[in-house]
Amino acid sequence: MHFDLNYSAILPQIIIGVTLFISATIDAFSSARKWPVGIITLFGIGAGISSAVYLWGSNIVSFSQMVSLDEFSLLLFITVMIAGFITVLVSLKYVDDMEPDGGHFYLLLLSSLLGMMFLVSATNLIVIVLGLELMSLSIYPLVGFTRDRQISLEGAMKYLILGAIATAFLLYGIALIYSVLGTTNLYTIARILSTAQHMTGNLVMMAGVAFILIGFSFKVALVPFHAWTPDAYQGAPAPITGFMAAAVKAASFGAIIKVVIIVLQSFHVPVAEALWWLSAVTMFTGNIIAVMQKNVKRMLAYSSIAHAGYVVVGLVSGTAFGMSSAVFYLLSYTFTITGSFAIITYLEKNDGTGSELSDFSGLAKEHPILSLIMAVFMLSLAGIPPTAGFMAKLYVFSAAIKSGYIGLAIFGILTSVISLYYYLRIVYAMYFEESEGRTDTPVPAGIAAGVFIALWGVIQLGILPSDIMNFAMQSIQSLIH
Amino acid sequence: MISNVLLYITAVLLVITYLYAVIAGNPVYSALSMGAAFFLTSFLFVLLGAPFLAAVQVIIYVGAMLVMFLFIIMMFDLNKTSTGTVRYKPSTIFSYFLIMVVLLIAFFMAKGVLKMPEGFTIVGFGSAENIGFNLMRYYLLPFELASFILLVGVFGAITFIKKRDKE
Structure with missing residues (x-):
């Protein structure tokens, strides 16, 4: 193993880490209203995004081959940091309303971003586990941040316990692989597997791969490992639900894509078969149960389960185009879901109610622009042109068809038709139902800014997707070389 | 030879102590049984x-974690629960055995494949010097990540226990 320290390989992580300490210091010396901490956090994440854009094109592997800075990790850095940026914008007023002296909200958000960034840039299974844990351990308290709500604590507890089980599975899988190959370095594993042909018959290795897939499936909430999702998503504060759906999912999928591309080429057939079933069951179950929901947060939780299924369709195809379409899907879903939850944040009341379907009735009369934007987000989630969601689904399904998985693509399209029903129900409620008397507060500036950034992303990716798709292709190419 | 015999004895005791930790009705017995298992695990490392x-x-598992478990059990006063054994649902036991069987099959099938990685030296592998050297050199980044x-x-912890000023 070659020993080297190249700090530019973790420059974006260093920026986020330093921001964490600056924010913590300001948090300690500021008054009970914590929006200044949020502003510092915004600047830090902005600097992180700029550094990631600046470093685009570099390819550095450092810290004894523990992390790599390549286009793949940079694109996912940008994805999770955009989700973090919008979430902080949306939370500026929300945090002060919910919890006096609640500056640790921003600190936990930053540390979870840090974990995600190490998770997607890791080239060693140990760093993957540590990044995943740093991310998850920061998210559990954020889910229970509104600790006066019973439902919030319940969600946090369920997420904590099932998340710990998921990590146990992941660690066990890694231990099994280590026992066979004697290394946790992804590149070394790939090299050994490419020379040894008999490995697919090795059951310890197979069990290790299966356990790792199960551990990740918990994190991205694929059916049948999704049981925690509805409760955690409904209980969490609305901005955090958006952050979980966007960033946690993107980072975990980033790690899955990386492991599948680098390591599991020689396991492609069994892994693709397992992912095929996971994807089909996830798309079906998520969409069917979402139809029955009355609470919008819970509905979007099931919808996020279904969307994880669509991302897996891109993985099943196994080609560079399929992987790129999965990355594109993650970026487009990030914009759409953080924007939707920004609007839900505005509607959510201090006691946690306000996200029922009936709370959306007649919203269009009082907030015509907000309702229009919400309608655009819903159409994007359903996959209607000219939004980001349409292009994302188009890429994913065409990748599946090109690789010969026509049945899966048709199944995915059919389930999207089912999903149209519940997304349009929100639009219907906003435009065609009578309002039940809503206390009218002006939209806070932070939420408005967050919503417009998300809207820009949804329109940009929907109308001019080819540039972003090229970036996604480059990012996947940087892993394959 | 001696160490092989010791290994099997330790292994059997480990299974018994961990099993009792899971099925014991009294949480204090459960925690103490787990403590015994921790000691046996440490003996495994010695071997x-x-x-x-x-x-x-x-130091960490027995000295810190087990003591913390016992403190928490005593704080919650869970001592009043039954002293028998916990009854699990048949489905729980079934899925447990399913996983066990899969793993056992995997291990027996793979007996010939498991081997020492290349460049692996046994002498001094688990020594304090070696661990310290690797931790501070090749595993520096994971080490710092763990501190985060x-x-x-x-x-x-602050999120859940912080006191609020009552207006």
Whole structure:
């Protein structure tokens, strides 16, 4: 193993880490209203995004081959940091309303971003586990941040316990692989597997791969490992639900894509078969149960389960185009879901109610622009042109068809038709139902800014997707070389 | 030879103590049984030639975690629950055995494949010097990342226990 320290390989992580300490210091010396901490956090994440854009094109592997800075990790850095940026914008007023002296909200958000960034840039299974844990351990308290709500604590507890089980599975899988190959370095594993042909018959290795897939499936909430999702998503504060759906999912999928591309080429057939079933069951179950929901947060939780299924369709195809379409899907879903939850944040009341379907009735009369934007987000989630969601689904399904998985693509399209029903129900409620008397507060500036950034992303990716798709292709190419 | 015999005895005792930790009705018995299992695990490390890991196992798991478990059990006063054994649902036991069978099959099928990685030296592998050298050199980044995880633990605790000024 070659020993080297190249700090530019973790420059974006260093920026986020330093921001964490600056924010913590300001948090300690500021008054009970914590929006200044949020502003510092915004600047830090902005600097992180700029550094990631600046470093685009570099390819550095450092810290004894523990992390790599390549286009793949940079694109996912940008994805999770955009989700973090919008979430902080949306939370500026929300945090002060919910919890006096609640500056640790921003600190936990930053540390979870840090974990995600190490998770997607890791080239060693140990760093993957540590990044995943740093991310998850920061998210559990954020889910229970509104600790006066019973439902919030319940969600946090369920997420904590099932998340710990998921990590146990992941660690066990890694231990099994280590026992066979004697290394946790992804590149070394790939090299050994490419020379040894008999490995697919090795059951310890197979069990290790299966356990790792199960551990990740918990994190991205694929059916049948999704049981925690509805409760955690409904209980969490609305901005955090958006952050979980966007960033946690993107980072975990980033790690899955990386492991599948680098390591599991020689396991492609069994892994693709397992992912095929996971994807089909996830798309079906998520969409069917979402139809029955009355609470919008819970509905979007099931919808996020279904969307994880669509991302897996891109993985099943196994080609560079399929992987790129999965990355594109993650970026487009990030914009759409953080924007939707920004609007839900505005509607959510201090006691946690306000996200029922009936709370959306007649919203269009009082907030015509907000309702229009919400309608655009819903159409994007359903996959209607000219939004980001349409292009994302188009890429994913065409990748599946090109690789010969026509049945899966048709199944995915059919389930999207089912999903149209519940997304349009929100639009219907906003435009065609009578309002039940809503206390009218002006939209806070932070939420408005967050919503417009998300809207820009949804329109940009929907109308001019080819540039972003090229970036996604480059990012996947940087892993394959 | 002696160490092989010791290994099997330790292994059997380990299974018994961990099993009792799971099925004991009284949480204090459960925790103490787990403590015995921690000691046995540490003995396993000694047999494998890793004295440093053995010491850390005792210091952290028995010294810190087990004591914390016992404190929490006494704080919640869970002592009043039954002293028999816990009854699990048949489905739980079934899925447990399913996983066990899969793993056992995997291990027996793979007996010939498991081998030492290339460049692996047994002499001094688990020594304190070797672990310290690797931790501070090749595993520097994971080591520092772990310190961030501890920091997040503090943040998480603050989230739930922080006092509010009552207006």
